[in-house]
Amino acid sequence: MLGHKRSYTVDSFQSYLSEWTQTFTAADSHSSPIAVNCSVPQVSVLGPIQFVSYTEDVADLFNRHSVNFHLFVDDKQLYTRATPGHEAIARQKLSACIDLVAWCASRRLKLNASKTELIWFGSRTTLSKIATDRSVTVGSMDVQSTDIVSNLGVLLDSELTMKQHVNKVTLPAHVSTICVG
Numbered sequence: 001m002l003g004h005k006r007s008y009t010v011d012s013f014q015s016y017l018s019e020w021t022q023t024f025t026a027a028d029s030h031s032s033p034i035a036v037n038c039s040v041p042q043v044s045v046l047g048p049i050q051f052v053s054y055t056e057d058v059a060d061l062f063n064r065h066s067v068n069f070h071l072f073v074d075d076k077q078l079y080t081r082a083t084p085g086h087e088a089i090a091r092q093k094l095s096a097c098i099d100l101v102a103w104c105a106s107r108r109l110k111l112n113a114s115k116t117e118l119i120w121f122g123s124r125t126t127l128s129k130i131a132t133d134r135s136v137t138v139g140s141m142d143v144q145s146t147d148i149v150s151n152l153g154v155l156l157d158s159e160l161t162m163k164q165h166v167n168k169v170t171l172p173a174h175v176s177t178i179c180v181g
Contacts, residue, residue: 021033021034021035021036022034022036052071055071055074055107055109056071058071058076058100058103059071061097061099061100061103062078062097065093065096065097066080066093067079067080067093067094067096067097068080072152076100077151078094078097080093080094082130084126084129084130085129087120087130087131087134088131091134091135091136094136094138095136095137095138097138100138100139101138101139111138111139111141116138116141116143117143117146117149118134118135118136118143118144118145118146119145119146119147119148119149119156119158120134120145120158121156121158121159121160122158122159123159124159127158127159148164155168
């Protein structure tokens with residue numbers, strides 16, 4: 001009985017992942033169906049779950065390089081700690097993850113350079129002691145540091161003052177108050 005259930009489950013899962021096609025539509029024109037030979041279907045609740053299982057071993061890659069991380073479905077955040085004068089070690093740790101590019105390619109994924117951000121957090125005094133070259137190389141891409149990043153909709157600045165985020169959140173209320181008044 002157990003063998004029958006397992007076979008049914010595997011068959012169901014395989015049928016869900018196979019024989020997918022996609023079509024393209026522009027105005028009133030439609031392309032012929034094209035077979036999708038890779039990727040994870042995202043047309044049901046199982047799509048995100050399967051994507052996570054498809055990419056979960058990326059944690060092994062980050063652990064090999066002693067880099068801390070957070071994973072959010074298709075978003076990966078790497079971080080490490082550095083003291084002034086030793087930031088080159090942190091940059092090297094993050095740059096050592098260049099095999100992330102190969103990892104993505106092996107799964108037919110692409111590391112989106114335009115969405116890759118780098119920020120150094122610390123007090124104004126600490127940040128002034130960090131070397132002027134704060135970039136990190138990922139594959140063939142140099143990622144320059146910035147003073148503000150968006151993290152799950154929250155704007156974080158390098159000194160963690162939250163000024164930009166508070167301004168973003170309160171501006172609509174301020175504008176509404178002016179219009180009502």
